[in-house]
Amino acid sequence: MLDIKALRADPEAVAAQLKKKGYELDVATFSSLEERRKAIQIDTEQLQQSRNSVSKQIGAAMKAGDKDKAAELKAQTATLGDDLNAAKDQLNEVQGAMESLLEGIPNIPHASVPAGKSEDDNVEIRRWGEPKSFEFTAKDHVDLGEALEMLDFEAAVKVTGSRFAVMHSDLARLHRALTQFMINTHVDEHGYSEVYVPYLVNAHSLKGTGQLPKFEEDLFKVPVDKESGNNDLYLIPTAEVPVTNLVRDEILGDINLHKKFVAHTPCFRSEAGSYGRDTRGMIRQHQFEKVELVHVCRPDRSEDVLEELVGHAEVILQKLELPYRTVILCGGDLGFSAHKTYDIEVWLPGQEKYREISSCSNMADFQSRRMQARWRNPETGRPELAHTLNGSGLAVGRTLVAILENYQNADGSITVPEALLPYMGGKTVLAKA
RNA sequence: GGAGGGGUGGCAGAGCGGUUUAAUGCACCAGUCUUGAAAACUGGCGUAGGUUAAUAGCCUACCGAGAGUUCGAAUCUCUCCUCCUCCGCCA
Numbered sequence A: 001m002l003d004i005k006a007l008r009a010d011p012e013a014v015a016a017q018l019k020k021k022g023y024e025l026d027v028a029t030f031s032s033l034e035e036r037r038k039a040i041q042i043d044t045e046q047l048q049q050s051r052n053s054v055s056k057q058i059g060a061a062m063k064a065g066d067k068d069k070a071a072e073l074k075a076q077t078a079t080l081g082d083d084l085n086a087a088k089d090q091l092n093e094v095q096g097a098m099e100s101l102l103e104g105i106p107n108i109p110h111a112s113v114p115a116g117k118s119e120d121d122n123v124e125i126r127r128w129g130e131p132k133s134f135e136f137t138a139k140d141h142v143d144l145g146e147a148l149e150m151l152d153f154e155a156a157v158k159v160t161g162s163r164f165a166v167m168h169s170d171l172a173r174l175h176r177a178l179t180q181f182m183i184n185t186h187v188d189e190h191g192y193s194e195v196y197v198p199y200l201v202n203a204h205s206l207k208g209t210g211q212l213p214k215f216e217e218d219l220f221k222v223p224v225d226k227e228s229g230n231n232d233l234y235l236i237p238t239a240e241v242p243v244t245n246l247v248r249d250e251i252l253g254d255i256n257l258h259k260k261f262v263a264h265t266p267c268f269r270s271e272a273g274s275y276g277r278d279t280r281g282m283i284r285q286h287q288f289e290k291v292e293l294v295h296v297c298r299p300d301r302s303e304d305v306l307e308e309l310v311g312h313a314e315v316i317l318q319k320l321e322l323p324y325r326t327v328i329l330c331g332g333d334l335g336f337s338a339h340k341t342y343d344i345e346v347w348l349p350g351q352e353k354y355r356e357i358s359s360c361s362n363m364a365d366f367q368s369r370r371m372q373a374r375w376r377n378p379e380t381g382r383p384e385l386a387h388t389l390n391g392s393g394l395a396v397g398r399t400l401v402a403i404l405e406n407y408q409n410a411d412g413s414i415t416v417p418e419a420l421l422p423y424m425g426g427k428t429v430l431a432k433a
Numbered sequence B: 001g002g003a004g005g006g007g008u009g010g011c012a013g014a015g016c017g018g019u020u021u022a023a024u025g026c027a028c029c030a031g032u033c034u035u036g037a038a039a040a041c042u043g044g045c046g047u048a049g050g051u052u053a054a055u056a057g058c059c060u061a062c063c064g065a066g067a068g069u070u071c072g073a074a075u076c077u078c079u080c081c082u083c084c085u086c087c088g089c090c091a
Helices: A004-009 A013-021 A025-063 A067-076 A080-103 A141-147 A153-159 A171-190 A202-211 A238-247 A301-320 A366-371 A397-406 A418-423
Strands: A123-128 A200-202 A233-235 A256-270 A287-297 A324-328 A339-346 A353-362 A373-378 A382-385 A385-396
Touching: A004 A013, A004 A080, A004 A301, A013 A025, A025 A067, A025 A080, A080 A202, A123 A301, A141 A397, A171 A256, A171 A287, A171 A301, A171 A385, A171 A397, A171 A418, A200 A202, A200 A238, A202 A238, A202 A366, A238 A256, A238 A287, A238 A385, A287 A301, A287 A397, A301 A324, A301 A339, A301 A353, A301 A385, A339 A397, A353 A366, A353 A397, A366 A385, A385 A397
Parallel strands: none
Antiparallel strands: A123 A324, A200 A233, A256 A287, A287 A385, A324 A339, A339 A353, A353 A385, A373 A382
């Protein structure tokens, strides 16, 4: 959510910044709504004030035993109640309208975000590693995994449906090894605090991180009370939701506020609207594992923290010796809540393309404002909004895809990356039994 | 799943229809005293919104959440959430 005070002060300036994101802010609607809100709120509060004052006088009269005076004062309030209720209704309506308007406005992009409409306009920042040249025709992970009889999409269709996967034996172990390797690296070498969180969350949390109310169709909903639908839960689309919401409604006291969490969770996405995209293989699934990094920091640090965060994610690919490039997202490709985002794209020989494997974003105060995540600034002594950031470190399923395709051998076997050997119980190669 | 009891400021804890402007204690901050500290004493000490040049005043709201009764609700009623105790079931 944007700062309504900034919007009031200069809506045109905010609109100009949002334009970079391809979002047209309706300044006229905002301004007229704001004018109504102001008038109605002042009116309502004045009515409340007079009611409070009369009630107090009635109380005093009752106490003094002056029943006539009390009755007389009561008579005065005859229409006050109705007027007040009417005013309150109006106020609720206009405030509700203002809130939904605000909730629908995306975050403002950082000054360093390049202009552009789509992912084609993202700007490459750096490359690491050289795409390996094979002396044979490189296969994609589906052909490799199925030939090894370790990856089975048909079984997943039978058990559940499309966009799910079943993994067997050494491949399942490699998948698990990746998760352990990533978490250990972030905890032992990057100083993250490991956290285990629920995979089902309430609507309040999703509102805090910005998935609701706008993107409900991307989520899997789990009905709890079928009749009222009031307390329905949602499967998390990313650990960002439960982890970032740990600081919701908190005022953190740390003098140099900086929390770093790492969490491994499955992620569930309905992928509504992506029919036909990446239908082959494990690239786009309804369920996938992800190791997520979340930072909560003081506002003046978030720019630097974003650079640290991207670096931590990149280390995983470097240790796995997987070639990648890092891009900064252009305004048009930036997510709803993001202030600035770097994507890390890993080289996939099967597609001969760099594909997204991590997305690291500074949300600035956009999420904090929604969820009232604050810290006490020792310089002012007052609670101020913290900044939140998150990034994949990394998407486990896609990393597995990258390993299959980059570490494939001519006979269809897969060499285990050196960094994962300690987790593989002596296995050095994935080969057909 | 059944029975009962709770949710009040950073914490503990009173209040159970009307000067509540939420007592009191602890913690915290400032001051007095002191060479310094402690103790003692004095004062301060919530959050959000509105208005405003203002982080000055003033106003409004907030006692788990929402709705209701009332001139007036922390206090009464209803619904929900949540915690605790006991019983049952259970990885």
